[in-house]
Amino acid sequence: MTEQVRREAIRVIGVGNAWRGDDAVGLLAARRLRDQLDSSIEVMEAEGDGLALLDLMEGANHVLLIDAIKGGGRPGTCVRLDVSTECRWGPVVPSSTHAMGIAESIELARALDRLPKQVVVYGVEIESVESGAPLSPAVCDGLDLVVEMVMKDIERTGCTNCI
Amino acid sequence: MSEGKDNNLPEKEPQTRTIAIGTIARVEGEGALRITVKDGEVRDVELRIFEPPRYFEAFLVGRHYAEVPDIVARICGICPVAYQMSAVHALEQAFGVQVSGPLRELRRLLYCAEWIESHALHVYMLHAPDFLGYPSGIEMAKDHRDAVTRGLKLKKAGNRLLTLLGGRSVHPVSVKVGGFSRVPTRHELQGLTDELLWARDAAVETVRWVAGFEKPAFRQDYTVAALAPEGEYPFNEGPIKSNHGLHIDAPHFEKHFVERQVAYSTALQSTLEGESYLAGPMARLQLNAARLSPLAKLAWEETGVGLPILNPFNAIVARSVEILFAFEEALRVIREYEPPREASVPVVPRAGVGMACTEAPRGLLYHRYAVDKDGIIQEAKIVPPTSQNQRRIENDLRAFVPQVLNLSTKEAALACERIIRCYDPCISCATHFLRLDISEASE
Helix, strand or coil: CCHHHHHHHEEEEEECCCCEHHHHHHHHHHHHHHHHCCCCCEEEEECCCCCHHHHHHCCCCEEEEEEEEECCCCCCCEEEEECCCCCCCCCCCCCCCCCCCHHHHHHHHHHCCCCCCEEEEEEEECCCCCECCCCCHHHHHHHHHHHHHHHHHHHHHCCCCCC | CCCCCCCCCCCCCCCEEEEEECCCCCCECCEEEEEEEECCEEEEEEEEECCCCCCHHHHHCCCEHHHHHHHHHCCCCCCHHHHHHHHHHHHHHHHCCCCCHHHHHHHHHHHHHHHHHHHHHHHHHHHHHHHHCCCCHHHHHHHCHHHHHHHHHHHHHHHHHHHHHHCCCCCCCCEECCEECCCCCHHHHHCCHHHHHHHHHHHHHHHHHHHCCCCCCCCCCCCEEEECCCCCCCCCCCCEEECCCCEECHHHHHHHEEEECCCCCCCCEEEECCECCECCHHHHHHHHHHHCCHHHHHHHHHHCCCCCCCCHHHHHHHHHHHHHHHHHHHHHHHHHCCCCCCCECCCCCCCEEEEEEEEECCEEEEEEEEECCCCEEEEEEEECHHHHHHHHHHHHHHHHHHHHCCCCHHHHHHHHHHHHHHCCCECCCCCCCEECCCCCCCC
């Protein structure tokens, strides 16, 4: 696998808000992965406008998205959701423009036929989104875990079609 | 999202019916609506805004004037430029500073970018689904791929313009009292021309597209208020006028526009001479149609909507005409641009009070600052457009609800939501995380 092919193939995108406590976990994971991953794999950070995600995914075959989630689980728990072929988050009806998060962006990309071949979402269950707060201890563990999950998925395969 | 009881009450009995929208969908921020009807008459209409109060006016106090543009930008992720523009114009008024020539033009250009971003998002993703019968922009995109793709490209053109001028597409960092921290080169701006030309044509198509939507029959006699300067469509300057003879400058704003508290909402409600009024694209267009750019004027005339605009469902037409205007104006500014020698004019603080009104995408945005001799903020007051339109939305609903009383409560609630969305209310900014039901866990 040449570096060039991998660069085109895999893109890691960390999503979050750096100033809202645990919501930063996706960004922090992306920063850590940038240090650990081969430089041929693109690592991006996405803050703010959810619609921007459509453009950030453009041109990649495999997108690995890391974001904070609120799913009712224990803080720090990590989930892996392959959303490449079907919507897996129930009906997606945005209730706010700012909350146009990754679920809405991915479903919009799917509707517009702009979804990359494979999109895997890694979610870290969060606890608090207090302004200016650091990650809560449980989510710090979740950060370690999600970085490990992404690294393993990429290393395990070493190829681009079976993350 | 809607919730409410079914409309299965026995007829002829005196009855009380409540139409409740728990969370209003496709508006910015957190809001809810409660309407009570008794014996076929609307008793109460309460637009509840339950965003927590944000205290911006309080924590601006004690800050240096130079910090204000960056602080107020954080009030909104959709219209940060509006907050920055009202702030810098108010502070410049306090300090006796005039910003003219290319710097003034660049401020208009920056505002074009924000109107484009904000309006394109609302027209295509938030409002059009109401007219075409979809619960969301995502559902609409499945059947109207070309239109949604066009809308997203229009918004992106606005993002690129804002990024070039402001350093990033949200919460720009280049605005300062006296001008900018950096101004673009001619070459940089001209690099956007091709994209803006495409977008201008796509904006013409947008106006035609939304003009063709079937609008529910509904009319209101509006009092409208907007900036209405001589010789240009308004962004940053000009007297505040109404269709009922108001003609004042910003320093007199608080004599005529009064905010009041209501128990059910964390946002204040504003009135003009004690009555509700309309701010935003419909108001601006009504008072400034003669000053539209050439294509925008032509496209507006072609729609046949005409003035005054009495049906709030035509707000989508007004908003689309303003998208077209913003692209034409952006192209004009870029074509005529001669970079200034300095990116800002000198500012020397002095004790005083400054007020300014500019035209945020959703309407008039008033700022007042009292400053001491060192330029430290002593007092700040901000009147955003949504608090101005809130009472007007309630009055629209009061008049509209009788039309939908024969529908189920759920259907009636959806119809009311559509009225609210005509105003594109921007209730607040929220944090950002994914809500989902987890079906697969690794641990």
